[in-house]
Amino acid sequence: MNRKLFLHLLISILSVIAFVGIWHLFTAVLRVVSVNTLPDPMKVFTSFIKKFSNPNPDGATLLQHTAASLQVALTGYFYALIIGIPLGIMMAWNKYIDRFVRPLFDLLKPIPGVAWIPLMIVIFGLGIASKAAVVFFSAVVPCVLNSYTGIKQTKDVHLWVARTFGASHHQKLFTIAIPTALPHILTGVRVALGAAWVAIVAAELLGATRGLGFMIQQSRGIYRTDIIIVGMLAIGICGGILTSILTIISNFLLKGRR
Amino acid sequence: MRVDSTGSVDTVISCQRVSKEFSSKRGTTKVIENISLEVKRNEFVVLFGPGQCGKTTLMNVLSGLDTATSGTVYSLGEKVVRPGAERGVVFQSMALFPWLTVRGNVAYGPKARGFEKSVWIEKSDYYINLVGLKGFEDSYINKLSGGMKQRVGIARAYCNEPEVLFMDEPFSALDAQTRYLMQEEIMRIWSTEKRTIVFITNNIEEAVYVADRIILLTNCPAKIKKEYHIDLPRPRDYTSPEFLSLRDEISKNMDRTL
Amino acid sequence: MRKILQRMAQNSMYAIISIVSFLLLWAIGVQLSDIKIVMPGPWEVIIDFVDSFIHPVGRYTMPVHILYSLMRVVPAYIVGSVVGITLGILMGWYRPINSIFRPIYELIRPIPPIAWIPISIVWFGIGEGSKWFLIFLAAFVPVTLNSISGARSVDPLLIKCGEMLGASKKHMFRTIVLPFSVPYIFSGLQVGLAGSWATVVAAEMIRSTEGVGWIIISSMDTNDVAQSLVGIMGIGIVGFLLATIMRNVEDRLCAWTVREV
Ligand SMILES: Nc1ncnc2c1ncn2[C@@H]1O[C@H](COP(=O)(O)OP(=O)(O)O)[C@@H](O)[C@H]1O
Ligand SMILES: [Mg+2]
Numbered sequence: 001m002n003r004k005l006f007l008h009l010l011i012s013i014l015s016v017i018a019f020v021g022i023w024h025l026f027t028a029v030l031r032v033v034s035v036n037t038l039p040d041p042m043k044v045f046t047s048f049i050k051k052f053s054n055p056n057p058d059g060a061t062l063l064q065h066t067a068a069s070l071q072v073a074l075t076g077y078f079y080a081l082i083i084g085i086p087l088g089i090m091m092a093w094n095k096y097i098d099r100f101v102r103p104l105f106d107l108l109k110p111i112p113g114v115a116w117i118p119l120m121i122v123i124f125g126l127g128i129a130s131k132a133a134v135v136f137f138s139a140v141v142p143c144v145l146n147s148y149t150g151i152k153q154t155k156d157v158h159l160w161v162a163r164t165f166g167a168s169h170h171q172k173l174f175t176i177a178i179p180t181a182l183p184h185i186l187t188g189v190r191v192a193l194g195a196a197w198v199a200i201v202a203a204e205l206l207g208a209t210r211g212l213g214f215m216i217q218q219s220r221g222i223y224r225t226d227i228i229i230v231g232m233l234a235i236g237i238c239g240g241i242l243t244s245i246l247t248i249i250s251n252f253l254l255k256g257r258r
Numbered sequence: 259m260r261v262d263s264t265g266s267v268d269t270v271i272s273c274q275r276v277s278k279e280f281s282s283k284r285g286t287t288k289v290i291e292n293i294s295l296e297v298k299r300n301e302f303v304v305l306f307g308p309g310q311c312g313k314t315t316l317m318n319v320l321s322g323l324d325t326a327t328s329g330t331v332y333s334l335g336e337k338v339v340r341p342g343a344e345r346g347v348v349f350q351s352m353a354l355f356p357w358l359t360v361r362g363n364v365a366y367g368p369k370a371r372g373f374e375k376s377v378w379i380e381k382s383d384y385y386i387n388l389v390g391l392k393g394f395e396d397s398y399i400n401k402l403s404g405g406m407k408q409r410v411g412i413a414r415a416y417c418n419e420p421e422v423l424f425m426d427e428p429f430s431a432l433d434a435q436t437r438y439l440m441q442e443e444i445m446r447i448w449s450t451e452k453r454t455i456v457f458i459t460n461n462i463e464e465a466v467y468v469a470d471r472i473i474l475l476t477n478c479p480a481k482i483k484k485e486y487h488i489d490l491p492r493p494r495d496y497t498s499p500e501f502l503s504l505r506d507e508i509s510k511n512m513d514r515t516l
Numbered sequence: 517m518r519k520i521l522q523r524m525a526q527n528s529m530y531a532i533i534s535i536v537s538f539l540l541l542w543a544i545g546v547q548l549s550d551i552k553i554v555m556p557g558p559w560e561v562i563i564d565f566v567d568s569f570i571h572p573v574g575r576y577t578m579p580v581h582i583l584y585s586l587m588r589v590v591p592a593y594i595v596g597s598v599v600g601i602t603l604g605i606l607m608g609w610y611r612p613i614n615s616i617f618r619p620i621y622e623l624i625r626p627i628p629p630i631a632w633i634p635i636s637i638v639w640f641g642i643g644e645g646s647k648w649f650l651i652f653l654a655a656f657v658p659v660t661l662n663s664i665s666g667a668r669s670v671d672p673l674l675i676k677c678g679e680m681l682g683a684s685k686k687h688m689f690r691t692i693v694l695p696f697s698v699p700y701i702f703s704g705l706q707v708g709l710a711g712s713w714a715t716v717v718a719a720e721m722i723r724s725t726e727g728v729g730w731i732i733i734s735s736m737d738t739n740d741v742a743q744s745l746v747g748i749m750g751i752g753i754v755g756f757l758l759a760t761i762m763r764n765v766e767d768r769l770c771a772w773t774v775r776e777v
Binding site: 367 | 671673674676677678679680681682683684688691692695696698770771772773
C-alpha cells in the first residue's frame with residue numbers, strides 16, 4: 001500500500017521534472033522559443049525572487065502589488081458578504097421578498113462582473129471604489145445563490161417540530177433554517193472569494209496604477225514575459241492561499257457534522 | 259432455458275475454515291470465524307443470523323467480492339479469488355444502474371459478456387417476464403417502487419445464468435406487505451427456474467418460508483451455530499403448527515442483540 | 517395542470533411588477549440627482565438596445581457583435597470541454613494518469629483565465645487565436661475538475677456489481693464510470709460556459725475591434741453610458757440563453773436523474 005503511494009509520488013515528481021525540463025530545453029538550450037515569448041524556467045524563478053524587492057519595471061514590488069489587489073478585492077468582497085448573505089436568506093425565507101427580488105436577481109445574474117466596469121467608473125470615478133464595486137457585483141451572486149439554496153434545504157419536519165415547541169418565525173429562522181443552511185452559505189463564501197479575486201484581476205487589467213493585474217498588463221507592453229508569468233503565478237498562489245484559509249475556517253465551523 | 263443436468267447432488271459452492279478479519283488503526287476485528295460449509299446444486303440455503311453479525315461479509319467472501327483472511331472458497335471445485343459471472347449477487351442496497359432502463363439493467367451481464375443482440379434481447383425478455391416486470395422494459399429505475407427495483411435486481415442476477423445466486427437481505431428495504439409478496443414471488447421464480455441460491459436474512463419467518471436448509475450464525479464473529487433442514491412442503495403456510503414450532507425453535511437458539 | 521398555469525401566471529405577474537418598479541426607481545433616481553448628466557434613464561437604454569439591432573454600434577449591429585463573440589466562444593469551448601472531459605475522467609479513474617497530470621493541472625487551475633490575457637496576446641497576437649486560447653482554458657479547467665470528481669465518486673458497489681456480472685475493465689469504464697460521471701461533467705460544463713462567456717467579454721474589452729465586450733469598452737471612449745448599458749443587456753441575455761440551452765441539453769441526456777428542487 002505504502003509502496004504504491006510512493007510510486008505515484010515518484011511519477012508526479014518525474015512528471016514535474018519532465019515538464020520543467022522540456023520547458024528549459026526549448027527555451028534555454030535549443031532556443032527555438034525567444035525570451036520575449038517564453039523565458040526559461042530559471043529566469044522566471046530569479047525574476048520571482050527579485051520582484052520581491054525590485055519595483056522595476058512597473059513601479060512597485062510584488063508584495064506591494066499583491067497588497068493593492070487584496071485591499072480592493074477584500075473591500076468589495078466584504079460588502080458582497082454582508083449584503084449577499086442576508087439577501088439570499090431573506091429571499092428564501094420570505095416569499096414576498098423572494099417574488100420581488102428574484103426576477104431582478106435572475107436578470108442581473110448572468111452578467112459577468114467585468115461588464116460593469118465602464119458603468120462603475122462613470123458612477124464612482126477611476127479610484128478604488130469603482131473596482132470594489134465590480135468585485136462586489138462578481139462576488140454577491142454566489143453569496144445570494146448559495147444562501148438561498150441553503151435555506152431552501154430546511155426540512156419541513158424540523159420546522160414542524162419547532163412549531164410544536166412554540167417557536168416564533170424568527171426563532172425558526174435562527175435556530176433551524178440558518179444552521180441547516182450553514183454548509184451552503186460557507187460554500188458561497190468560498191466561491192465568492194474566488195470570484196472576487198478574478199474580478200479584481202480583470203478590473204486591474206483594464207485600468208489601474210497598482211495591483212497584480214496592472215503588473216502583468218504593463219509587462220506585456222514591454223515584452224517582459226518573465227514578469228507576466230511571475231504575476232500569473234502570484235495570482236494563482238494568492239487565490240489558492242485565500243481559498244485554503246476559508247476552507248480551514250469552514251471545516252472548523254462545520255466540525256462535528258458528518 | 260437451462261436444463262438441470264441430472265438432478266444429481268453435486269457441490270456448487272464450498273468453503274473450508276474461512277475466517278475474515280478487518281484491520282484498522284484501532285486494531286483488528288474478527289468478523290467471521292472458521293466457517294466451513296457446502297451448498298448443493300439447486301439447494302436453497304439461508305444464512306440466518308442477527309444484524310451486524312457478519313452475514314454480508316460472509317457472502318462477499320463466498321462470492322469473491324472480498325477475500326478471506328484465511329481459508330479457501332471453492333466454486334465448482336475451483337478456487338474463488340474474484341467476482342465472476344458464475345456467481346450472481348442480489349445486493350441489499352440493490353445497486354442498480356440508474357442510467358439504464360429495466361432492460362438495460364437486466365441485459366447488462368449478457369451484453370458485457372459479448373452475447374449477440376438477439377440473444378440478450380431474448381434472455382432479458384424471458385427474465386423480465388419471469389419476475390413480472392413485463393411492460394416496464396423501458397422505464398428508468400428511479401421511476402420504480404422498491405419491490406419492483408428488487409425484481410430488477412433479481413432478474414439482472416438471473417439473466418446472467420450464474421451457477422449460484424447470492425441474495426443479501428434482498429427484501430429488507432421493503433415494507434412488510436411487499437415483503438410477504440416478494441417471498442412468495444421468489445419461491446415462484448425459483449420453482450420455475452431452479453437455481454442454487456444462498457439467501458441471507460435476519461427475519462426468521464422469511465428464513466423458514468423459503469429455505470431448504472437454514473444455517474444459523476452466531477453473533478459477531480460469525481460461526482455456524484446450528485443447521486436445520488426444512489422439509490415442510492411448499493408452498494408453506496406461515497400459520498401452520500409445524501411452521502410455528504420450527505420458527506420458535508430456531509428463534510430460541512438465535513443470539514440476541516440490541 | 518390548471519394550478520400550475522395559475523402559478524406561472526402569478527409568478528410572471530410578480531416578475532413584471534418587480535422589474536417595472538426597478539425601472540421606475542431607476543428613472544426617478546436619475547431624474548432627481550446630478551447623475552443625469554452622464555446616466556441615461558431606462559427608457560433611453562431600451563430604445564437604444566432595440567435600435568442596436570437596426571443601426572450599427574461601431575461597425576456592426578448587435579446581432580453581428582453577438583455572433584463575433586459566439587464565434588470566439590463556441591469552437592474553443594467545445595474543444596476545451598472535450599479535452600477536459602477526456603483528461604478528467606482518465607485522471608479520476610486511473611491513478612497513474614492522475615499522478616502524471618495532477619501537478620501540472622494544479623499549477624494551472626488557480627490561475628483565472630482572465631489572468632492569461634496578457635501572455636496569450638504575446639503568444640497568439642491580438643486576433644482570434646488568443647481569444648480561443650483563453651476560452652479553451654476557461655472551459656478546460658472547470659470541466660476537468662468536475663470530470664475528475666465524477667470518476668472519483670463512482671460507487672464502488674456498482675463496480676463490484678459490474679465485475680460480478682462478468683464485465684471487463686474496459687466495458688465497465690464505458691458503461692459505468694462514464695455514465696456515472698455525466699451529471700458531474702454537466703455541472704462542470706455549466707460553470708465552464710459561464711466562465712467562457714465572462715472571459716470573452718473581458719478579452720474583447722482588453723483587445724478587440726468587435727464583439728459584445730467591445731461595445732462596452734468603446735462606450736468609455738465616447739462617454740456613452742447608454743451604449744455601455746446596451747452592451748450589458750446583450751451580454752446578459754446571451755449569457756442567460758447559453759445557460760438555458762445547456763440546462764435543456766442536460767435534462768435530455770440525464771433523463772434518469774431525479775433533479776433535486
Ligand atoms: N470493510 C469493513 N471494515 C471494517 N469493518 C467492517 C467492514 N465490513 C463490515 N465490518 C464489520 O463487520 C461486522 C459485520 O458486518 P456485516 O457483514 O455487514 O453484518 P450483517 O450483514 O450481518 O449485518 C460489522 O460490525 C461491521 O462493522
Ligand atoms: Mg448486511
